[in-house]
Amino acid sequence: MKMGQSFRLAIKSLMTSKVRALLTMLGIIIGVGAVIVIVSLGNGMQQYMNNQFEQIGVNMIQVGIYSYGGNRQVTPDDFYTLADKYPQYIDSVSPYLSATTIVRQGAQEYERTKVYGVSETMYNSEKGQTATGDKLEEGRFLSYVDVERNQNVCVIGSYLNEDMFGGQGLGQTLTVGGVPYTVIGTLAQKADSTEGSGDDQIYLPYELVEQLNAAAGGMGMNSYLVTSTSKETSSAAKGVIENMLFRIYGDSSSYLVMTSAEMMEMMDSMLGVLMTILVVIAAISLVVGGIGIMNIMLVSVTERTREIGIRKSLGAKGRDIRSQFIIEAGTTSAIGGVIGILFGILLANVFTAVVSVVMADAQGFAAIPNLSGILVSFGVSVGIGVLFGYLPANKAAKLNPIDALRYD
Amino acid sequence: MEHLIELKDVYKIYQMGEETVHALDGISLTVDQGEFVAIVGQSGSGKSTAMNIIGCLDVPTSGTYHLGGVDVSTMDDDQQAEIRNKMLGFIFQQYNLIPKLNVLENVELPLLYAGVSSGERRERAIQALERVGLAEKRKNLPSQLSGGQQQRVSIARALAGNPSVILADEPTGALDSRTGREVLSFLQKLNAEGDTVVLITHDNSIAVKAKRIVRLQDGRIIYDGDAHDPRAVVQPDVEESREAREVLNL
Ligand SMILES: Nc1ncnc2c1ncn2[C@@H]1O[C@H](COP(=O)(O)OP(=O)(O)O)[C@@H](O)[C@H]1O
Numbered sequence A: 001m002k003m004g005q006s007f008r009l010a011i012k013s014l015m016t017s018k019v020r021a022l023l024t025m026l027g028i029i030i031g032v033g034a035v036i037v038i039v040s041l042g043n044g045m046q047q048y049m050n051n052q053f054e055q056i057g058v059n060m061i062q063v064g065i066y067s068y069g070g071n072r073q074v075t076p077d078d079f080y081t082l083a084d085k086y087p088q089y090i091d092s093v094s095p096y097l098s099a100t101t102i103v104r105q106g107a108q109e110y111e112r113t114k115v116y117g118v119s120e121t122m123y124n125s126e127k128g129q130t131a132t133g134d135k136l137e138e139g140r141f142l143s144y145v146d147v148e149r150n151q152n153v154c155v156i157g158s159y160l161n162e163d164m165f166g167g168q169g170l171g172q173t174l175t176v177g178g179v180p181y182t183v184i185g186t187l188a189q190k191a192d193s194t195e196g197s198g199d200d201q202i203y204l205p206y207e208l209v210e211q212l213n214a215a216a217g218g219m220g221m222n223s224y225l226v227t228s229t230s231k232e233t234s235s236a237a238k239g240v241i242e243n244m245l246f247r248i249y250g251d252s253s254s255y256l257v258m259t260s261a262e263m264m265e266m267m268d269s270m271l272g273v274l275m276t277i278l279v280v281i282a283a284i285s286l287v288v289g290g291i292g293i294m295n296i297m298l299v300s301v302t303e304r305t306r307e308i309g310i311r312k313s314l315g316a317k318g319r320d321i322r323s324q325f326i327i328e329a330g331t332t333s334a335i336g337g338v339i340g341i342l343f344g345i346l347l348a349n350v351f352t353a354v355v356s357v358v359m360a361d362a363q364g365f366a367a368i369p370n371l372s373g374i375l376v377s378f379g380v381s382v383g384i385g386v387l388f389g390y391l392p393a394n395k396a397a398k399l400n401p402i403d404a405l406r407y408d
Numbered sequence B: 001m002e003h004l005i006e007l008k009d010v011y012k013i014y015q016m017g018e019e020t021v022h023a024l025d026g027i028s029l030t031v032d033q034g035e036f037v038a039i040v041g042q043s044g045s046g047k048s049t050a051m052n053i054i055g056c057l058d059v060p061t062s063g064t065y066h067l068g069g070v071d072v073s074t075m076d077d078d079q080q081a082e083i084r085n086k087m088l089g090f091i092f093q094q095y096n097l098i099p100k101l102n103v104l105e106n107v108e109l110p111l112l113y114a115g116v117s118s119g120e121r122r123e124r125a126i127q128a129l130e131r132v133g134l135a136e137k138r139k140n141l142p143s144q145l146s147g148g149q150q151q152r153v154s155i156a157r158a159l160a161g162n163p164s165v166i167l168a169d170e171p172t173g174a175l176d177s178r179t180g181r182e183v184l185s186f187l188q189k190l191n192a193e194g195d196t197v198v199l200i201t202h203d204n205s206i207a208v209k210a211k212r213i214v215r216l217q218d219g220r221i222i223y224d225g226d227a228h229d230p231r232a233v234v235q236p237d238v239e240e241s242r243e244a245r246e247v248l249n250l
């Protein structure tokens, strides 16, 4: 009844002065729009990260060794022994070194290519993929003999296969750090087969990479890639690895063992911090929007002093007037909120489109607004209107009818 | 029998710095059901103050005011609002219609605050508009009507809540003399149909349309009686008295 009229009045006064209404709602529109975009981006990034981890596997454990001096270093054999001892926890173990060096084929240079030094255990023939999820297209993966004898053979990603050899890379030759390698296997496409993507990579026997790094003057980080038997056993696997490393180094700062879950958590918490900062900024904009509404409502109360007096003379109580103005403020900010939500969804879609064009690496990234985010921002915008509408509404409710009637 | 309006020894005193202004200086007045009373007096005599108190928009500094047998002189704002809603219908000089609402919505307002359901509200508002002959204008905005029509809408609004007293504050002040006369004869018609009307004016020629005149001067009643008694319009202001005598054909 009274609500209905207040609501219609609010819509009417918004319609009669559209520019003013827009300016009033601007803060709310921007704030809500920003919240929607941020939440969408957050969702998108989360989703994207989850997919990435899904691809490389949730049972991966990365081991980094930081100690180079000392009387004893951990060796791949230590890891193989450990894997034999704990088959219930550890599925596979491989050295996992990366080299910073230039790859050449003929006159072509490939500066962004990632070169990994691994052992034959990197590849699980039962699953038909490496620990990081690479599948073979043609040929074979590195064998025990290749690794043991440091044969100059390599397995290359689909980008290199396409770009260097037009897809006919098997048996061809390329150079890494000036040394020629024969391609014994090519990998199936896993990203978008462009430069710098996950398809721009080479696997070599790990000792050759070690030598490359030593020749380049860097020590190169000694690291391993372990896979646990399942997601659930990864922390147990991490435990036995840490035990072994502590026995060797006697110092827990010499190594770092991190499971996929931990990496994901770390990324999540970084993302969380980023999101919090952005949401705080959006919240400030919402508060500014609320103050804008309060300001306009105060003006509106003054302009409509006589109307308030008339309503009171006809029997409106303080609470009738108060709720009228609060409903008006709430309606204004709710409409602002709806516009902001639409605006935010639009921006999120634009963002998704731009990302897929600009960052080829981020295939499958989509900024998706979720329903709860939309509902919450709508609720917040109505809440802000009510909150910041209260002060002007209260001022209106307290007006003396005699003075209000005389006002012009 | 109980009086509809009963003011007893009512004072309204304003403190203006050092000075105290006795806007009402001990007024006692009764009005019964079915009367048509004009409260008349020069500017500053206390008419508006009296009207605010009778209209439950203000409370006296001292003295009591009973409306329909209920003591309203000590009520708080919300209680007063309820009394205004139930018992009083206001007609203002400036019509005081809400410009953004159409004629029907304006007339529905007192019923809205009385909590009347929307169907009944509409029905009663249309009835009130029919009484002032403007039912067909119900979808119009006030600005689309003439001054006289707007004042009739405000009369319909005053009637819609079915009040015990109609309080008209200088209802012809903003109208030309012909439409002013129309509005006055309309008030007379309402009175003839049984409504109690209290009319506030500074103009003797309007006051004499009432049945009874209460004359104020400096916050006191200096005359209270038949509107056609020559003493009703006699006052120190020579010019105005002469005018009034002419109107009365004395
Ligand atoms: N709010 C107020 N504050 C101070 N003085 C007032 C106030 N209202 C009225 N008065 C004084 O009370 C007296 C009567 O005023 P009012 O009732 O408005 O007279 P009228 O309506 O007959 O012109 C005047 O002297 C006026 O100045």
Ligand SMILES: [Mg+2]
Residues within 6 Å of the ligand: B044, B047, B048, B049
């Ligand atoms: Mg006055």
